[in-house]
Amino acid sequence: xxxxxxxxxxxxxxxxxxxxxxxxxxxxxxxxxxxxxxxxxxxxxxxxxxxxxxxxxxxxxxxxxxxxxxxxxxxxxxxxxxxxxxxxxxxxxxxxxxxxxxxxxxxxxxxxxxxxxxxxxxxxxxxxxxxxxxxxxxxxxxxxxxxxxxxxxxxxxxxxxxxxxxxxxxxxxxxxxxxxxxxxxxxxxxxxxxxxxxxxxxxxxxxxxxxxxxxxxxxxxxxxxxxxxxxxxxxxxxxxxxxxxxxxxxxxxxxxxxxxxxxxxxxxxxxxxxxxxxxxxxxxxxxxxxxxxxxxxxxxxxxxxxxxxxxxxxxxxxxxxxxxxxxxxxxxxxxxxxxxxxxxxxxxxxxxxxxxxxxxxxxxxxxxxxxxxxxxxx
Numbered sequence: 001x002x003x004x005x006x007x008x009x010x011x012x013x014x015x016x017x018x019x020x021x022x023x024x025x026x027x028x029x030x031x032x033x034x035x036x037x038x039x040x041x042x043x044x045x046x047x048x049x050x051x052x053x054x055x056x057x058x059x060x061x062x063x064x065x066x067x068x069x070x071x072x073x074x075x076x077x078x079x080x081x082x083x084x085x086x087x088x089x090x091x092x093x094x095x096x097x098x099x100x101x102x103x104x105x106x107x108x109x110x111x112x113x114x115x116x117x118x119x120x121x122x123x124x125x126x127x128x129x130x131x132x133x134x135x136x137x138x139x140x141x142x143x144x145x146x147x148x149x150x151x152x153x154x155x156x157x158x159x160x161x162x163x164x165x166x167x168x169x170x171x172x173x174x175x176x177x178x179x180x181x182x183x184x185x186x187x188x189x190x191x192x193x194x195x196x197x198x199x200x201x202x203x204x205x206x207x208x209x210x211x212x213x214x215x216x217x218x219x220x221x222x223x224x225x226x227x228x229x230x231x232x233x234x235x236x237x238x239x240x241x242x243x244x245x246x247x248x249x250x251x252x253x254x255x256x257x258x259x260x261x262x263x264x265x266x267x268x269x270x271x272x273x274x275x276x277x278x279x280x281x282x283x284x285x286x287x288x289x290x291x292x293x294x295x296x297x298x299x300x301x302x303x304x305x306x307x308x309x310x311x312x313x314x315x316x317x318x319x320x321x322x323x324x325x326x327x328x329x330x331x332x333x334x335x336x337x338x339x340x341x342x343x344x345x346x347x348x349x350x351x352x353x354x355x356x357x358x359x360x361x362x363x364x365x366x367x368x369x370x371x372x373x374x375x376x377x378x
Contacts, residue, residue: 061084065081099146263326
């Protein structure tokens with residue numbers, strides 16, 4: 001059987017029949033142009049009540065870094081990473097490195113990150129990836145630091161709401177605006193530059209889209225809006241925290257889907273003896289786990305698991321992933337770690353024809369023409 005057909009047959013691992021309903025909010029219409037005020041902007045179901053345009057414009061830094069690495073101009077890419085370009089913050093610029101090295105010890109998610117990782121590796125890994133012109137790794141690192149820093153803003157929103165600090169321009173509502181700005185980004189940007197875009201792409205490749213939309217892309221702005229109203233109107237810490245938990249869960253679904261899609265592409269490469277590509281996909285999975293493992297830990301705690309049960313399940317996940325050599329192995333590890341939780345196989349989905357095309361695109365990056373002919377010949 002041709003590898004591409006085997007890939008589609010293996011896709012049955014997490015396949016299930018799902019029914020869902022959601023009002024169609026339309027695609028992310030994008031944000032206001034560079035240099036303008038985001039206050040009052042409506043974007044995909046969320047309305048900003050403060051000016052967080054510099055956070056929105058970080059999407060453009062992402063695109064400029066990607067463009068520079070693609071062009072082989074690593075010096076420019078590193079300069080933008082270190083010093084910024086598009087997101088003015090007073091006399092200087094907001095930067096991805098600022099997000100990479102931020103360490104808000106004492107906050108819920110940052111303490112989880114530190115439990116699983118050396119916090120210095122994010123910055124060091126990004127510099128190394130830029131220096132090696134390793135574009136997929138650079139993209140992964142930038143997405144991780146954006147999620148990481150957005151979670152700081154959510155934690156700050158919970159904290160500030162508890163203090164009744166709900167000033168739109170400096171309190172909890174402003175924290176929420178900043179977090180959603182990092183999620184939605186700018187519509188004037190390159191493909192795949194935002195978490196919103198990643199959710200949309202993954203939903204298409206894993207067959208979980210509803211009316212053409214990723215469930216998470218619908219849910220996150222709604223949860224953000226619920227938190228904003230709960231904070232600004234009612235000083236309701238519970239409402240903000242509940243929304244934060246729900247957003248973490250939606251983000252985790254997306255990152256687990258990415259793990260599975262990378263394993264899917266890795267399996268295609270292994271079947272066609274594309275060793276370099278298979279190794280690189282394993283490296284990307286390792287980068288993703290910098291974020292996924294602490295996210296999983298927090299999710300299991302949110303599900304009501306005891307400390308001992310959570311640690312046991314995480315240790316089992318680590319062991320499963322160490323042995324996983326294929327899509328089936330990674331998919332099984334993912335389904336086992338989320339067993340009996342609100343993240344079901346139905347929500348994760350299974351690779352579609354779009355995922356097969358994505359796997360072939362990964363092969364085109366790393367494999368010889370002879371290998372590509374083997375993979376595509378049917």
